[in-house]
Amino acid sequence: MVSAMLDGGARAQLATTRFGDVRWVPSIDSTNRHLLREARAGAAEGTVVVADHQGSGRGRLDRAWVAPAGSSLLVSVLLRPDLPVERLHLLTSIVALAAADACASEAGVEIGLKWPNDLVVGSRKVGGILAETQLEGSRARAVVVGLGLNVNWEGRLEGSELAGSAVALDDLAGHEVDRGRLLVALLTTLEDRYRALADRAGQLAQAAEYRRRCTSVGRAVRVELADETFAGTVADVDDEGHLLVDVGMCLRTVTAGDLVHLR
Numbered sequence: 001m002v003s004a005m006l007d008g009g010a011r012a013q014l015a016t017t018r019f020g021d022v023r024w025v026p027s028i029d030s031t032n033r034h035l036l037r038e039a040r041a042g043a044a045e046g047t048v049v050v051a052d053h054q055g056s057g058r059g060r061l062d063r064a065w066v067a068p069a070g071s072s073l074l075v076s077v078l079l080r081p082d083l084p085v086e087r088l089h090l091l092t093s094i095v096a097l098a099a100a101d102a103c104a105s106e107a108g109v110e111i112g113l114k115w116p117n118d119l120v121v122g123s124r125k126v127g128g129i130l131a132e133t134q135l136e137g138s139r140a141r142a143v144v145v146g147l148g149l150n151v152n153w154e155g156r157l158e159g160s161e162l163a164g165s166a167v168a169l170d171d172l173a174g175h176e177v178d179r180g181r182l183l184v185a186l187l188t189t190l191e192d193r194y195r196a197l198a199d200r201a202g203q204l205a206q207a208a209e210y211r212r213r214c215t216s217v218g219r220a221v222r223v224e225l226a227d228e229t230f231a232g233t234v235a236d237v238d239d240e241g242h243l244l245v246d247v248g249m250c251l252r253t254v255t256a257g258d259l260v261h262l263r
Contacts, residue, residue, distance in 0.1 A: 006022060006024075006180050006183070006184070007180075010180060010181075010184045013184055013188060014184060014187055014188070017046070017187060017188055017191035018045060018046030018191060018194075019046045019048050019077065019187040019188075019190070019191060020046065021044065021046060021047050021048060022048045022050060022183075022187075023047070023048065023049050023050070024050050024051070025049065025050070025051050025052075026051070026052050026053065026069075027051060027052065027053040027054075027055065027069070028049070028051045028053075028054055028055070029054065029055050030054055030055075030146075031049045031050070031051050031054060031074055031075060031076035031146055032076045032130060032132055032144050032146040034049055034076070035047065035049045035076045035077075035078050035144045035146075036132060036134070036142075036144050038078065039078050039134060039141075039142040039144060040134065040142075043078055044078075045078060045079055045080040046077070046078065046079075047077070047078040048075060048076070048077050048078075048187065049075070049076050050073075050074065050075045050183065051074045051075075052069050052070045052074070053068075053069035053070070053074075054074055054148075068153070070152070071150070071151060071152055071153050071154075071168070072148055072149055072150055072151050072152075072153075073127075073147065073148070073149040073151050073179050073182055073183060073186075074146075074147075074148050074149075075146070075147050075183060075186070076144050076145065076146040076147070077095070077144070077145055077187075077190070078142060078143075078144055079091060079142070079143045079144075079145065079194070080140075080141070080142055080143075081140060081143060081194075081197065082139075082198075083139075083140065083197065084138065084139070085133075085135070085138060085139070085140065086240055087203060087240070088131070088133060088140055088143060089116075089240065089241030090197055090203055090206055090207065090241070091131055091143055091145055092116070092117055092129050092131045092145065092241075093206060093207065093210040093241065094190065094193035094194060094196075094197070094206055095129055095131075095145045095147055095190060096113050096117065096119060096129055096210065097113070097189075097193060097206065097209060097210060097213070098186050098187075098189040098190040098193055099111065099119055099127060099129075099147055099149060099186055100112075100113065100119065100213065101185070101186075101189045102182050102185035102186040102189060103119075103126070103149075103169060103182070105185050106177060106178065106181050106182045106185050107169045107172070107173040107177045107182070108173055109121065109126075109169055109172045109173055111126060112213060112214075112215035113210060113213050113214050113215060114214070114215050114216055114259070114261070115214055115216040115234070115237060115243050115259055116241075116243075116256070116257075116259070117129040117130065117131075119149070120215060121167055121172060123164075123165070123261065124164070124165060124166055124167040125150075125165060125166045125167070126149060126150055126166075126167055126168070126169065126172075127147060127148055127149035127150060128147075128148055129145060129146065129147050129148075130145075130146045131143055131144070131145045131146075132144050132146075147186070149169070149182070150166060150167065150168035150169065151168060151169050151170065151177050151179050151182065152168065152169070152170045152176050152177060152179070153168035153170065153171065154170065169182075193206060203239075204239060207237075207239045207241070210237065210241075211236065211237045214237055215261075216234045216237070216243070216259060216261065217234050217235075217236060217237060218233070218234060219233065219234050219261050219262070219263070220232075220233050220261075220262040220263050221233070221234055221245065221259050221260060221261055221262055222259075222260040222262060223243075223245060223252075223254055223257050223258070223259060223260075224257055224258040224259075224260065225254075225257045225258075226257075230245075230247060230252070231247075231262070232245040232246050232247040232248070232252065233245065233246045234246075235251055238253075242254060242255050243257075243259070
């Protein structure tokens with residue numbers, strides 16, 4: 001259980017950040033859904049909800065996120081950023097970067113970032129991120145960012161229908177990965193990255209790092225939108241988090257959609 005993994009030293013370390021209020025539950029419908037309810041009730045920025053199991057875990061486009069109990073890091077954080085709506089994408093970016101940092105430091109695994117919100121190794125998905133916003137006028141009253149990370153699946157992906165498209169950290173590292181240490185590394189790194197968003201220079205630096213670690217740049221892709229599908233080559237990710245796709249005659253800007261790497 002994550003709660004048991006956070007000893008006094010870990011909690012003392014988190015107490016130096018805004019993420020000191022870590023609430024563990026053994027099972028929940030969805031950490032994001034729960035924290036959105038808490039946000040409406042006035043929960044403080046930095047509140048964290050972690051679960052061993054989600055009954056109704058969700059990814060983008062309301063897709064189900066299913067994981068055996070205790071196998072994954074299922075965590076949501078509450079942020080109340082002083083950012084205009086057009087820059088809220090940076091919150092997904094910094095959580096992705098913090099997760100990649102934590103995987104490198106605690107599992108020795110280098111993670112790539114697939115636009116818009118996947119964590120990958122090669123062509124296989126290790127985790128995903130879902131950000132949900134409560135707006136007040138043109139500003140965000142609250143943003144809940146959820147992360148689901150495959151950690152200790154103990155070979156259960158082998159032979160399953162997910163074997164070719166998903167992978168867990170323990171398979172990549174060759175040993176069990178401590179979820180408590182992974183959580184602490186994630187949150188302490190996220191504190192630094194979130195502070196960096198306080199000014200435009202810091203925002204641009206985080207956007208540049210996301211761009212550098214984005215595995216979609218330079219790839220031939222198929223872009224699937226609500227009303228059309230097209231193919232091209234990803235030229236860049238701009239400072240606003242939009243995908244720039246070279247379709248031959250011009251660059252198309254994609255603000256939201258599904259992306260399939262073709263090779």
